[in-house]
Amino acid sequence: MRRVLVTGAAGFIGFHSVQRLLGEGVRVVGLDAMTDYYDVSLKRARLAEIGESPDFRFVEAAVETPNMLMDLFAEERFDLVIHLAAQAGVRYSIENPRSYLQSNIDGTFELLEAARAHPPAHMLLASTSSAYGANTEMPYAETMRADHQMSFYAASKKATEAMAHSYAHLYDLPISMFRFFTVYGPWGRPDMALFKFTRAILGNEPIDVYNHGDMKRDFTYIDDLVDGIRKLADAVPERGHPVGEIDSLSPVAPFRVVNIGNSEPVQLIDFIIAIEAATGRQAEQTLLPMQPGDVPATWADTSLLETLTGAKAGTSVEAGVARFVEWYRGFYGV
Numbered sequence: 001m002r003r004v005l006v007t008g009a010a011g012f013i014g015f016h017s018v019q020r021l022l023g024e025g026v027r028v029v030g031l032d033a034m035t036d037y038y039d040v041s042l043k044r045a046r047l048a049e050i051g052e053s054p055d056f057r058f059v060e061a062a063v064e065t066p067n068m069l070m071d072l073f074a075e076e077r078f079d080l081v082i083h084l085a086a087q088a089g090v091r092y093s094i095e096n097p098r099s100y101l102q103s104n105i106d107g108t109f110e111l112l113e114a115a116r117a118h119p120p121a122h123m124l125l126a127s128t129s130s131a132y133g134a135n136t137e138m139p140y141a142e143t144m145r146a147d148h149q150m151s152f153y154a155a156s157k158k159a160t161e162a163m164a165h166s167y168a169h170l171y172d173l174p175i176s177m178f179r180f181f182t183v184y185g186p187w188g189r190p191d192m193a194l195f196k197f198t199r200a201i202l203g204n205e206p207i208d209v210y211n212h213g214d215m216k217r218d219f220t221y222i223d224d225l226v227d228g229i230r231k232l233a234d235a236v237p238e239r240g241h242p243v244g245e246i247d248s249l250s251p252v253a254p255f256r257v258v259n260i261g262n263s264e265p266v267q268l269i270d271f272i273i274a275i276e277a278a279t280g281r282q283a284e285q286t287l288l289p290m291q292p293g294d295v296p297a298t299w300a301d302t303s304l305l306e307t308l309t310g311a312k313a314g315t316s317v318e319a320g321v322a323r324f325v326e327w328y329r330g331f332y333g334v
Contacts, residue, residue: 124229124232129181184221225313265297
């Protein structure tokens, strides 16, 4: 592995992935559109944290830009692609669905076309636990049907899975889709619960708690997620070589779907208690009904990831939340 493309490189997960790869001495090309979905200064601060490196090249562009990726693939000849660029957020997809069509679906099409012309050895494409949609059987396993997405965000990501499978089948492109669960940690996104709760609690403001707190999430610490991504890069899917009955490997393509999660769902109230402990303050809670497009629980079966790579999340919510709060206080000076 000599040259790696990371799309969404100034994003939360992309930033940490780039740091991990650079630490291994790999040449990384980072691509990001620097959109204003949330504070662009945070994205620029992440890039500044990466710093100047002869092994890192940053390209500011949108993945959906016609032929931009085609030219970049032709120039760099990537060995590995980690595709994280996407319009994120369940709730925002209700307000602005077109941005999901453009970034998630059009952007993935441009990526797949570039890979068809200049094939990398392996492509890792980010999907989401939201793809499981209305499924109530848990933990979520990759072999389950996932047909009833609850938001356009989830639908757009499930569509990219189908698109990627067709390219894997037609052009023999090895592709792993990874469905990640609620990711948190230092340098996280301001629209995520941990960031919003911490900011409100430290600012002596109430927090909005949906479904009256009756929610469970498979909270996954960022370092555990990146470790899973990195190890999954070496587990290249091979047509006709499943690792057992738990394998989601396609019968007609070098393509599989893999969960990356903590495999231990946590009650939202317990997550809030961890934030209170880390901040030393008690939250004032505004209890609200469930929001449209949301689901009451997520829980990952990570048996396939462990079988393929040996990776297993090991960071407790208490430890992970404390690290985030420490970073938040330092970064914002509060």
